[in-house]
Amino acid sequence: MPAVMRGGSRTQAKPRAKAPASPPRARAPKGGRKAASYAPGKLRAAQGIGLTPQQALGAAGAVLVVAIAVTLSTGHRGDRLALGVAGSVHQATAGLGFKLAAVHVEGASPMAQADILKATGLYRDQPVLGINLEDVRRRVQQVGWVKEAKVIRLLPDTLVIAVVERGQLAVWQHQGRSVVIDKNGQVIPEADPGRFPTLPLIVGDAANEHAPEILPALAQRPKLMARLEALVRVDDRRWDLRLKDGALVQLPAVGEEEALIQLEQLDQRTRILELGFERIDLRNPDTVAVRLRGEAAPGQLVAGGA
Numbered sequence: 001m002p003a004v005m006r007g008g009s010r011t012q013a014k015p016r017a018k019a020p021a022s023p024p025r026a027r028a029p030k031g032g033r034k035a036a037s038y039a040p041g042k043l044r045a046a047q048g049i050g051l052t053p054q055q056a057l058g059a060a061g062a063v064l065v066v067a068i069a070v071t072l073s074t075g076h077r078g079d080r081l082a083l084g085v086a087g088s089v090h091q092a093t094a095g096l097g098f099k100l101a102a103v104h105v106e107g108a109s110p111m112a113q114a115d116i117l118k119a120t121g122l123y124r125d126q127p128v129l130g131i132n133l134e135d136v137r138r139r140v141q142q143v144g145w146v147k148e149a150k151v152i153r154l155l156p157d158t159l160v161i162a163v164v165e166r167g168q169l170a171v172w173q174h175q176g177r178s179v180v181i182d183k184n185g186q187v188i189p190e191a192d193p194g195r196f197p198t199l200p201l202i203v204g205d206a207a208n209e210h211a212p213e214i215l216p217a218l219a220q221r222p223k224l225m226a227r228l229e230a231l232v233r234v235d236d237r238r239w240d241l242r243l244k245d246g247a248l249v250q251l252p253a254v255g256e257e258e259a260l261i262q263l264e265q266l267d268q269r270t271r272i273l274e275l276g277f278e279r280i281d282l283r284n285p286d287t288v289a290v291r292l293r294g295e296a297a298p299g300q301l302v303a304g305g306a
Contacts, residue, residue: 099125101157108163112145115190116161119143128157136161144188169215170200170231172208181208200225204233214239217257221264227273238283245276252283262288 103122105113119139122131133151140149140161148164166182171193180191180199185208193199200218202211210233218225224241232240239256241249251259259282266288267273272280281289 098128098156100128100131100159101125103159103161106160106162108145108165111191111195112143112163112165115143115145116140116163120161122159128153128155128159131159144190147182168196168199170202170208170211171196172211173201173203173230174205174207181211183212185209185212200228201230202233203230204236206236207231207233210236210239214251214256217260221260223267223273224260224263247277248279250279250281250283252285255285258285259283266290 100122101124103117103120105116108116119142120136121139122136131153133153136159137149137151140146140151140163145165146163147166150162152160152162154160166184166186166188168188168191169181169183169185172179172181172187178193180188180193180196181202182188187208200215202208202215211231214231218228218231227243227245228241229244230242232242234240238253239251241251243249249263262282263280266280272290276293277290278293279289279291
């Protein structure tokens with residue numbers, strides 16, 4: 001390049017700095033599609049089958065929902081999963097001291113307590129927070145001794161079982177076996193009749209159903225009850241009272257308490273319960289027939305119970 005002359009002085013032009021080279025432009029994909037943003041893992045693989053990341057995420061969520069629904073609807077696996085989680089929590093709390101150390105039974109006789117404790121199904125050191133109180137109550141209430149039951153949890157390590165015990169009414173003998181019945185005539189399966197020698201003995205089919213009607217009336221007459229050996233149901237209609245000395249008192253099918261009043265009045269006048277007799281027939285409300293011991297005749301009639 002020729003020098004430029006100005007005002008008699010000579011200068012040389014400086015070379016221009018080169019412009020930085022432009023980076024190569026990325027080629028657009030075929031078909032004019034815009035390049036996709038970063039998509040990791042399976043989302044990038046989804047692009048290979050024509051799905052956008054948003055579509056892939058939506059599909060994954062749908063699959064998850066379906067999987068949960070199937071799990072919950074087949075074999076109660078969801079319930080088992082929840083129980084497993086709860087069991088882990090209960091075990092963890094047991095490690096902190098919340099484990100069963102004592103069970104107290106209140107309101108039950110000593111004979112009933114062992115059967116009640118056995119029915120609970122509880123064991124020492126089990127997680128106390130994992131005990132289903134309603135299940136325990138139902139098991140206890142199935143015990144024959146128990147009329148009502150309530151279960152209370154006392155943290156950290158105690159359960160209290162409060163029961164109302166079914167009162168024992170009599171020993172019922174029928175079909176060659178003896179059982180204890182409660183005040184409603186229901187059998188108490190766990191009760192051993194041999195351990196209740198003071199309970200009155202009732203005998204015969206359906207005697208348990210009618211005993212709650214007559215035994216309270218007899219209990220009001222301790223003199224007669226002290227002599228009673230057994231109360232026998234006859235033809236499921238009426239009662240015979242068999243006394244310890246072998247005597248027999250025949251009660252009517254209707255008006256049992258009135259007949260007992262007649263017997264009580266007769267004893268007050270004649271002391272017949274102390275003197276002894278073979279049979280007193282109270283089946284006729286208008287006439288009391290008495291047969292004395294060793295008497296061959298059918299019996300002595302006492303009109304009107306006099």
